[in-house]
Amino acid sequence: MNRFLRLFCRPSFVLAFIGPLLACSAMATEAQPTAQDPVVEARLVNISGDLRCLVCQNESLASSHAKLADDLREEVRSLIKKNQTDEEIKTFLTARYGDFVLYRPVVKPMTWALWFGPFVLLLVALAAMLVYLRQRQRQAPASAWTDEELKKAERLLKDGESA
Incomplete structure (x- = not known):
């Protein structure tokens, strides 16, 4: 038992196992603030689930953490606040970024x-x-x-x- 305590109480052992845990907690960031209006946020989640992140490509706009995805979500929020319909928003983004932005491209x-x-x-x-x-x-x-x-x-x- 004494040997066990001496092994686990050494500073090198403590740093080897607790140090990485502390480093992981330092990388955690604060949650991003959501929209002021929950209705706007719900529409944003609904619309951005149908859109593809242009950086991550296999991720939806809703789940992407890329900076461009943040910018696109803000743009979609502003379009929602201007009372544009979901189809108008998708049409605007398709005109700007091409059919690739849609997870389900139109049949043409x-x-x-x-x-x-x-x-x-x-x-x-x-x-x-x-x-x-x-x-x-x-x-x-x-x-x-x-x-x-x-x-x-x-x-x-x-x-x-x-x-």
């Missing part, structure tokens, strides 16, 4: 490959598989044995039974 000729490409590839793969299976079925002979080989096998079986 430019995005047909994105929307219908996977289904077309699936149909092509199924058609190729059907063609392959039909060719394989045609190439397979009806019987792997000729008539002579079948008669010879029958004779061998009869000879084996009589022996």
Whole structure:
């Protein structure tokens, strides 16, 4: 027990295990203030969930911590306060940043490959598989044995039974 206490009471041990914990708490930041109006904040969360962060790309605008995402959220807040509809806000952001800002891009000729490409590839793969299976079925002979080989096998079986 004495050895145990001497080991854990050393300053080097304390710094080795408690030091990183203190460093992690130093990195914590204060929560960002939300909008004054809870209705505005609820609309902001709803709209920014459908928008993509332009920096993080696989994150929604609502969950991104990038500086640009903060700026875009402030811009969306200001548009909400100007009584613009959700569609008007998305149209404004799409005009400014392109269709990439939307998590669900609109269906138009430019995005047909994105929307219908996977289904077309699936149909092509199924058609190729059907063609392959039909060719394989045609190439397979009806019987792997000729008539002579079948008669010879029958004779061998009869000879084996009589022996």
